Each structure stands twice: as structure tokens, then as C-alpha cells.
Amino acid sequence: xxxxxxxxxxxxxxxxxxxxxxxxxxxxxxxxxxxxxxxxxxxxxxxxxxxxxxxxxxxxxxxxxxxxxxxxxxxxxxxxxxxxxxxxxxxxxxxxxxxxxxxxxxxxxxxxxxxxxxxxxxxxxxxxxxxxxxxxxxxxxxxxxxxxxxxxxxxxxxxxxxxxxxxxxxxxxxxxxxxxxxxxxxxxxxxxxxxxxxxxxxxxxxxxxxxxxxxxxxxxxxxxxxxxxxxxxxxxxxxxxxxxxxxxxxxxxxxxxxxxxxxxxxxxxxxxxxxxxxxxxxxxxxx
Numbered sequence: 205x206x207x208x209x210x211x212x213x214x215x216x217x218x219x220x221x222x223x224x225x226x227x228x229x230x231x232x233x234x235x236x237x238x239x240x241x242x243x244x245x246x247x248x249x250x251x252x253x254x255x256x257x258x259x260x261x262x263x264x265x266x267x268x269x270x271x272x273x274x275x276x277x278x279x280x281x282x283x284x285x286x287x288x289x290x291x292x293x294x295x296x297x298x299x300x301x302x303x304x305x306x307x308x309x310x311x312x313x314x315x316x317x318x319x320x321x322x323x324x325x326x327x328x329x330x331x332x333x334x335x336x337x338x339x340x341x342x343x344x345x346x347x348x349x350x351x352x353x354x355x356x357x358x359x360x361x362x363x364x365x366x367x368x369x370x371x372x373x374x375x376x377x378x379x380x381x382x383x384x385x386x387x388x389x390x391x392x393x394x395x396x397x398x399x400x401x402x403x404x405x406x407x408x409x410x411x412x413x414x415x416x417x418x419x420x421x422x423x424x425x426x427x428x429x430x431x432x433x434x435x436x437x438x439x440x441x442x443x444x445x446x447x448x449x450x451x452x453x454x455x456x457x458x459x460x461x462x463x464x465x466x467x468x469x470x471x472x473x474x475x476x477x478x479x480x481x482x483x484x485x486x487x488x489x490x491x
Contacts (some may be wrong), residue, residue: 345422
């Protein structure tokens, strides 16, 4: 049984970073509008970077859905802007700069005592601006770090009519979850990740396969890489219902290559067998 876009969007929470794939502006507009309206009701700060639809049309859609845009815009809770103003503000897109800008939005919302931040990004601008596959995918993968603390959520809109497969497939895999209008009744984000402070690390919930492997690898790198000040990282995989061999390989890689110890806790038997398999197949340094 298929469900409405509203039912799908209502499953999203702070901490989620999802890719909405559609071939119809109306479907994307409806889904993003629901996502924005829910955020405003919950007291979130909301930023909508639009590309295929004008800011005026976005506002008209929200007004038609009963969203009090005049009040939200006036007090700074809502911002609607062309995507190029957000992503290419300096005339050139750089993933690090955009991640920095979104970090600033999250910090500002915290200072304003907002309950969180929601971002809609219509990604059609990337094709129109000639952004490389590598830069787009690096941005989508690395921006996952901003959602690990549960202070923000994002919905990235991808129109499959614009994006060739060589863009769309790796871009969707850089999101923990991908969805569209034809989602099944039981749909929920495929993977959720939560930063832990004591111990330092991640709690991973859901499933990992080739459809979200880029996001998974980026999140692992974020908590185990050089920027962690050599702290031991604990990866709680007890709620990871499924991990394919690629996911096991990513876990084995960070255990081998991280500058400090990486511990896995809660491994299910299937994952333990996969880790033994990929560890045994890994190249060994010469004696």
C-alpha cells in the first residue's frame, strides 16, 4: 500500500537528512511544504532554498496550506530564498563554505532559543551551475555531521528529470535515507545516527547498504578521524538491523586506519561474521 507525501514527511525528525526524489515539481512542493509547516508548528527555524519554483510561489503554496508566513517571515523564523543565494553566495560553490553557513544557522537558532532548524534544499541549482559530481557528493556526505546532534533536519529535493544517473546515484547514497511519493506504508528513514558524548562515538539505528553507504562512511570518518583529538570512538551498532558487506568493510576500515582506538559494541552475529570476513581479506602490511 502506498501512502501520501504528508504521511512520509510526518516520519521525519530533527537529526534526519533525507533525499526526496521526484519527477514532478508539485509532488516535491507538497512534500517540502509539509516538512516546513511541521517545523514552524514545532518552533523550528526554517530555511527553504528554492530553485525550480520561485520564492513567491513557495510562499503562495504555504499560505494556501494555512501556514502563517507573514508572521514567520517577520520574526525571522522562516526564510525563503533562491538556492543560488544560499549555495553559491560567493559566486562559487564550495562544500566547506556551505557547511559552515549551515553551522552558523544552527548556532543562531540556538541563540534565538529555537527548538531546532529545518532546511529544504532544491538541488536543481547544482546542474544549472555545472557543479561537479565530486563536489556535490562530498557536500551531501560531509553535511551529515551537522545532524548527528539532533538539532537540525534537512530535506534535499532531487528532480530525476534533471539529474543523470551518474549524479543521482552517488548523491542519494550520500543521504542516510532516500524517499519519494511511492514510499510504502511502513516507510521510515533507513538509517539514523546519533552522536554520543560519553563515550565519544555514534549510536547507529536502522540499515546500511549501497543506497546510503556514502552517508554511513562519512559519519564514521567524522567521529573517528584526526579531528577527534585522538579519543577512543565507540560505535554502538546494537540497533543496526542490517549491514551489507560494504558497510562491514567501512567499519573494518575505520578500525584499521583511525588515529585512535575504535570499538564496536552490540555487534549482531551476522555483522560479526561479515567483519571477520572483510578483516581476513584486508591486505596485510609486509613483515
